[in-house]
Amino acid sequence: MHNDRTIRKFTSSGGTVVYKLPVEAFPNHITNCYLVLTDPITLIDAASGQEASNASMLDCFARLREEFGERVALPDVKRLIVTHGHIDHFGGLHFVVEQSGAEIGIHELDMSVVRHFNERLVVSTKNLHIFLERAGVGQEGVAKLLEMNKWSKDLFRARPVDFTFDEGLLSGSPFELYHAPGHCPGQVCIRLDDILFSADHVLSHITPNQSPEFIVRYTGLGHYMSALKKVRAIPGIRVALGGHEDAIDDLAARVDASIAFHDARLEKTLNLCREPVTVAEVSRDLFGERKGYHVLLAFLETGAHMEYLYERGHLAVVNVDEVDVVYNPVLKYQKQ
Ligand SMILES: [Zn+2]
Ligand SMILES: [Zn+2]
Incomplete structure (x- = not known):
């Protein structure tokens, strides 16, 4: 900055x-x-x-x-x-x-x-947990990122x-x-x-x-x-x-x-979804290997762009059979 x-x-x-x-x-x-x-x-x-x-x-x-x-x-x-x-x-x-x-x-x-303050942090972290699992981050990564997300919890009354x-x-x-x-x-x-x-x-x-x-x-x-x-x-x-x-x-x-800037990132994101991919995979392609808190920021930024494309029908979830029966499955997206 x-x-x-x-x-x-x-x-x-x-x-x-x-x-x-x-x-x-x-x-x-x-x-x-x-x-x-x-x-x-x-x-x-x-x-x-x-x-x-x-x-x-x-x-x-x-x-x-x-x-x-x-x-x-x-x-x-x-x-x-x-x-x-x-x-x-x-x-x-x-x-x-x-x-x-x-x-x-x-x-x-x-x-x-x-x-x-604390209630909002705890509840939004719960949603983040579900998001990261669906993004295909993996259990160990999810635990690490959730812990990181609470960095501000003691900073405010x-x-x-x-x-x-x-x-x-x-x-x-x-x-x-x-x-x-x-x-x-x-x-x-x-x-x-x-x-x-x-x-x-x-x-x-x-x-x-x-x-x-x-x-x-x-x-x-x-x-x-x-x-x-x-x-x-x-x-x-x-x-x-x-x-x-x-x-x-x-x-x-x-x-x-x-x-x-965001239009270009949307286009790049969409082009990375020619084959079925997860948010985590696209994030690594967009941002490379990140460290610490930047890993979480990259997942969130990628997730926001993929959500935008999904909501507008440019992406679809293609592993629907799995999604149908598994509680919180990894979602695989593909360009439409
Ligand atoms: Zn600021
Ligand atoms: Zn701000």
Whole structure:
């Protein structure tokens, strides 16, 4: 991932000042939090909540005062909007609330990730278990990957949120919300005049990881591609500010590149399915031998693309006789 550690100032066409705070959420993993000088003062995202992440956030505020002469500190924040339910964006909300008393809001489809953190992790891991077995990963691999998937389980204490939202104007604010599911169920992009906070939905260099909707509803490539088109159609955006990496000057061009990237990967995936194959086999062909957590990410990314093709009839499961009688069989797909 491309990390930019510079604090940057933006001013919206309506005159609202925004600062990009590059918080080191995990070692060498920068999450951009945005301080928006609205009334009340708003912070978009809270990074991971790890000790070093919280220290990095405080350091960003100190640098902001030094470099820009802005008299603002974390306790001045009164509203925290979380762009989506991933730990590198919401994990720091306890810290932000302790420091500032800010009210926390998140999209209604990600609210329970904060409120029922452990339950969501356990239940989605169960779906992941079924997915990996069907993908043909093998018992030993499945056990290893399931263990890996729980890496975040001790990083967060569940807590309630103060408000939720879906789409449209956020009441008492100048922010307009666009639901952009796919990378995460409750992912939102937030418009402020001619600025779009594009969160992890659109990033300047990479496309965010995809996973099959079979595991968690409202993820999946179908939702993601539709939401890319939706965001591309928002008029009058001068700059998009992502949850990682750099500012995006041409949102439409970046969206087109993201769509083209997935179209190419879909085509490549389909061509790897001329003979009956499993998700695990296609994943190895697409990504080669991966290590550690990247093995899981490769299976999920492949699974999302194969699910997209299957749902649209470009792939079919060809070992139906076996599927008919075995409880959770390995599925073999073939191009149609
Ligand atoms: Zn994310
Ligand atoms: Zn992220």
